[in-house]
Amino acid sequence: MQWKELKARLLEAGSTRLTGEPAERFIARSAAGPGAGGSGAVFFSMGSHRVKLALDPLSTTEITHRGNGTADLYFNGTLISGRLLEPGFHCPDQAFITVTGSCIFRCRYCTVPAIGGRRKPIEEIIRMVESVRHRIHAISITSGVQESIGEEEAYVLEVVKHLAFFNLPLGVSIYPTEKTPDRLKELGVCEVKFNLETATPALFEKMCPKLDYDLIWQVLDRSVELFGKNRVFSNVIVGLGETDAELEACIRKLTAHGVIPVLRPLNPVHGLPGTPRPTAERLNTVFAMHERALEVAGLDTREALTMCTSCTGCDLVPGRDE
Ligand code: SF4
Numbered sequence: 001m002q003w004k005e006l007k008a009r010l011l012e013a014g015s016t017r018l019t020g021e022p023a024e025r026f027i028a029r030s031a032a033g034p035g036a037g038g039s040g041a042v043f044f045s046m047g048s049h050r051v052k053l054a055l056d057p058l059s060t061t062e063i064t065h066r067g068n069g070t071a072d073l074y075f076n077g078t079l080i081s082g083r084l085l086e087p088g089f090h091c092p093d094q095a096f097i098t099v100t101g102s103c104i105f106r107c108r109y110c111t112v113p114a115i116g117g118r119r120k121p122i123e124e125i126i127r128m129v130e131s132v133r134h135r136i137h138a139i140s141i142t143s144g145v146q147e148s149i150g151e152e153e154a155y156v157l158e159v160v161k162h163l164a165f166f167n168l169p170l171g172v173s174i175y176p177t178e179k180t181p182d183r184l185k186e187l188g189v190c191e192v193k194f195n196l197e198t199a200t201p202a203l204f205e206k207m208c209p210k211l212d213y214d215l216i217w218q219v220l221d222r223s224v225e226l227f228g229k230n231r232v233f234s235n236v237i238v239g240l241g242e243t244d245a246e247l248e249a250c251i252r253k254l255t256a257h258g259v260i261p262v263l264r265p266l267n268p269v270h271g272l273p274g275t276p277r278p279t280a281e282r283l284n285t286v287f288a289m290h291e292r293a294l295e296v297a298g299l300d301t302r303e304a305l306t307m308c309t310s311c312t313g314c315d316l317v318p319g320r321d322e
Pocket of ligand 1: 307312
């Protein structure tokens with residue numbers, strides 16, 4: 001089975017059991033993103049490819065740790081040998097840090113509001129980066145919203161100022177004000193991700209009441225002007241009820257605007273009962289659309305230095321998952 005095909009099937013499953021030797025140092029525990037607040041996740045790699053799987057003792061997929069990261073994946077009667085990757089923070093090769101682990105908004109696919117985490121002081125964030133400095137090539141920052149979008153932006157800007165000291169590529173993904181791209185650019189941030197989350201405005205209204213779809217587009221356009229080609233990203237969740245045609249239109253619009261879409265398979269959550277993860281077949285269809293759209297627009301995911309397009313753990317990424 002080719003890697004892309006295998007990864008689509010693993011992303012459809014979404015989880016694995018973990019057996020064998022103790023593997024604590026390979027377990028990623030996240031305050032944001034897929035699997036946030038769960039019992040952790042592992043990154044399984046085969047050569048330069050990787051996939052992130054949530055840990056679930058009831059999963060039909062199994063990874064057996066043989067020691068020192070060497071691992072065997074058992075999936076549908078096939079054994080695949082590979083490695084477990086040690087996360088920096090949240091993902092391998094990066095310190096991807098959630099500044100504020102709570103949120104005043106209630107987007108229906110998101111677990112952050114339910115976790116209700118705290119805001120990390122700047123000194124703590126610096127210590128976190130220092131502790132993994134030797135095995136990361138980038139710093140990425142995301143955040144919930146503790147009080148208001150403007151107040152959160154101001155705090156994240158302070159964090160970013162302090163992180164310049166590390167002299168590493170820095171990516172930021174927060175809920176923006178219209179000035180966020182300019183302010184981040186001024187501080188030396190190299191990549192930004194502002195998430196559309198849904199393929200259509202109607203779905204956005206349903207999923208993210210109180211947030212502004214048009215503002216995200218406006219901010220994405222300004223970001224492309226400032227940060228340039230291959231430096232601006234936007235998550236769109238696959239599986240919220242959009243049709244393939246709607247998703248393709250959204251992908252095409254993003255790429256035509258110079259934005260690299262991050263097509264994220266839905267993680268089922270309490271807020272969306274009866275909405276399953278997308279199937280491997282759908283993920284393959286979406287991959288083909290995504291690949292064509294990037295090619296037409298002359299965008300290249302291999303240029304990404306930070307955040308999800310550089311990590312590739314949770315999504316199929318044309319140009320990287322080949
Ligand atoms: S793809 Fe993004 S959300 Fe997933 S593990 Fe990597 S950095 Fe985290």
